[in-house]
Amino acid sequence: MQLDLKEVATAETVKEEPKLSFSGRLDAVSEADLREKGFLGLRKTKLVCTVGPACAQPEELEVLASRGMNVARLNMCHNTREWHREVIRNVKSLNEEKGFNVALMIDTEGSQIHVIDHGGSSSVKAEDGSAWLFTTEKYKGFRPLVVQVNYDGFSEGIVVGDELVVEGGMASFKVTEKIGKDLRCTCIDPGLLLPRAKLSVWRDGKLLDSNPGLPTLSTKDWADIDFGISEGVDFIAVSFVKDANDIKQLKSYLASKSSESIRVLAKIEGLESLQNIEDIIEASDGIMVARGDLGVQVPLEQIPTIQEEVTRLCRQLNKPVIVASQLLESMIEYPIPTRAEVADLSEAVRQYTDALMLSGESAVGSYAEKALSVLCMASCRMELWSREENRQSLLSQDQLAVSLPERIAEQICNCAVDMANNLSVDAIFVYTKHGQMASLLSRNRPDAPIFAFTDSSSTRKGLNLHWGVIPLEVPLSDDMEYNIVETMNLMKVGGALKSGDSVLVVSDISPTSAMSVMSQSVLVRTID
Ligand SMILES: Nc1ncnc2c1ncn2[C@@H]1O[C@H](COP(=O)(O)OP(=O)(O)O)[C@@H](O)[C@H]1O
Ligand SMILES: C=C(OP(=O)(O)O)C(=O)O
Numbered sequence: 138m139q140l141d142l143k144e145v146a147t148a149e150t151v152k153e154e155p156k157l158s159f160s161g162r163l164d165a166v167s168e169a170d171l172r173e174k175g176f177l178g179l180r181k182t183k184l185v186c187t188v189g190p191a192c193a194q195p196e197e198l199e200v201l202a203s204r205g206m207n208v209a210r211l212n213m214c215h216n217t218r219e220w221h222r223e224v225i226r227n228v229k230s231l232n233e234e235k236g237f238n239v240a241l242m243i244d245t246e247g248s249q250i251h252v253i254d255h256g257g258s259s260s261v262k263a264e265d266g267s268a269w270l271f272t273t274e275k276y277k278g279f280r281p282l283v284v285q286v287n288y289d290g291f292s293e294g295i296v297v298g299d300e301l302v303v304e305g306g307m308a309s310f311k312v313t314e315k316i317g318k319d320l321r322c323t324c325i326d327p328g329l330l331l332p333r334a335k336l337s338v339w340r341d342g343k344l345l346d347s348n349p350g351l352p353t354l355s356t357k358d359w360a361d362i363d364f365g366i367s368e369g370v371d372f373i374a375v376s377f378v379k380d381a382n383d384i385k386q387l388k389s390y391l392a393s394k395s396s397e398s399i400r401v402l403a404k405i406e407g408l409e410s411l412q413n414i415e416d417i418i419e420a421s422d423g424i425m426v427a428r429g430d431l432g433v434q435v436p437l438e439q440i441p442t443i444q445e446e447v448t449r450l451c452r453q454l455n456k457p458v459i460v461a462s463q464l465l466e467s468m469i470e471y472p473i474p475t476r477a478e479v480a481d482l483s484e485a486v487r488q489y490t491d492a493l494m495l496s497g498e499s500a501v502g503s504y505a506e507k508a509l510s511v512l513c514m515a516s517c518r519m520e521l522w523s524r525e526e527n528r529q530s531l532l533s534q535d536q537l538a539v540s541l542p543e544r545i546a547e548q549i550c551n552c553a554v555d556m557a558n559n560l561s562v563d564a565i566f567v568y569t570k571h572g573q574m575a576s577l578l579s580r581n582r583p584d585a586p587i588f589a590f591t592d593s594s595s596t597r598k599g600l601n602l603h604w605g606v607i608p609l610e611v612p613l614s615d616d617m618e619y620n621i622v623e624t625m626n627l628m629k630v631g632g633a634l635k636s637g638d639s640v641l642v643v644s645d646i647s648p649t650s651a652m653s654v655m656s657q658s659v660l661v662r663t664i665d
């Protein structure tokens with residue numbers, strides 16, 4: 138259906154509505170990218186950066202934001218709440234003053250067992266056959282051959298003969314004696330002990346659940362969550378999720394605090410989370426494949442297939458997924474990545490992950506900006522290749538929805554993307570309240586970018602994690618014609634839409650009952 142835009146724009150039926158506000162403008166980065174590279178040049182894969190001492194100053198955050206950071210992650214394992222508060226406020230000021238749209242994520246510490254900073258040099262070598270004491274005693278300073286462990290109950294359930302493995306294999310120790318809560322051990326696999334290195338316990342080649350009594354969310358985590366609510370973050374990533382109840386519990390807490398708009402992400406980093414993976418994905422608003430701790434709990438050679446399977450399941454169940462940890466680890470120290478790192482992150486992009494994440498590369502590394510541009514360039518290159526190879530046509534998508542209105546929305550989005558690809562439209566516009574149709578369009582990984590117009594600031598921030606979606610906040614009217622004309626004008630003013638461009642339009646802003654079938658629409662417009 139081809140419509141004459143000029144005719145629509147001058148039609149008398151157009152109501153007087155408030156003009157689109159400043160926030161309705163395209164974010165500064167998409168606008169610049171669009172001008173430089175055009176619609177098809179826009180990056181689809183989203184980028185998450187962990188903020189640490191190396192990038193926390195406003196100027197440093199601005200560099201990351203202008204280079205494409207979509208989400209700033211704060212790892213609550215480290216530093217003080219005051220420090221994190223300052224970062225959150227700096228990011229929000231940047232958004233307001235410089236027109237960025239960076240969302241904020243806090244990541245809980247969770248109940249993990251790790252080595253306490255030993256106060257010595259940044260790493261300590263454990264020699265083969267050397268005798269060590271793992272203790273819960275609290276002391277300051279460095280003692281040779283003693284390792285301080287953070288959790289008082291860490292040795293419960295551990296017996297003589299068990300193995301303590303540091304960071305998934307940096308070093309291993311055999312338990313030779315239990316002395317109260319402490320363990321005497323012999324190093325059987327020499328290596329390095331880094332500050333805060335994580336510990337796992339193995340018996341007869343099998344991982345033990347060494348902290349069965351510990352809740353997924355500790356008292357400190359709940360305090361950090363309250364902090365996140367009061368600072369108005371957009372995402373909470375929950376570490377060491379065991380089952381769907383962990384997520385449901387947090388979501389009902391958020392609802393009780395009228396903060397249900399905060400999205401809850403489940404981090405897949407333990408054996409139990411893998412056993413309950415489908416339920417966890419269904420209960421959460423998104424997933425992080427946390428390969429760091431996953432590598433402590435499962436043999437490393439299983440991680441690639443777990444990543445691919447979790448990524449596939451997330452798209453199937455229409456939840457955004459982040460592939461995280463060690464993507465460009467060598468860039469913490471060096472200005473260029475290894476070829477293997479580029480191959481690894483490109484593989485995640487080829488699997489159509491929604492987002493990639495930097496950890497130490499941005500938090501403590503010397504080359505955060507360079508690492509981010511490696512992610513940008515490698516993602517764009519792989520996205521282009523996937524388009525040219527027509528890889529999305531290989532994607533099989535089983536039906537997701539159950540109720541009739543949901544099935545209709547899903548079918549509209551599947552067909553709309555098919556149509557957009559076949560017609561080679563320049564852009565897809567979707568008008569959306571809660572982001573549902575924007576995510577259903579994204580799920581199909583279309584060639585054209587999806588501009589999602591919403592009147593909810595939390596929907597806008599939430600959509601920051603979805604592949605190929607550029608969210609904008611605008612006042613929406615019940616009059617669809619008005620919305621279309623205003624947003625087309627908005628995009629024309631910024632120079633994003635030009636004469637001859639074609640746009641496919643989808644909407645879910647009418648009531649979402651079966652009665653709304655008629656008002657959910659797909660149409661294609663050519664700009665004159
Ligand atoms: N807010 C922070 N303050 C200080 N250091 C941080 C902060 N966030 C991250 N880091 C540092 O960056 C490293 C990588 O971050 P991340 O992968 O999130 O943590 P972890 O190593 O605990 O899994 C951390 O080990 C820590 O040294
Ligand atoms: C992202 C991860 O979690 P964290 O950095 O909090 O340990 C991970 O383990 O890969």
Ligand SMILES: [K+]
Nearest residue numbers: 244245246376
């Ligand atoms: K964490």
Ligand SMILES: [Mg+2]
Nearest residue numbers: 406427429430
């Ligand atoms: Mg982890």
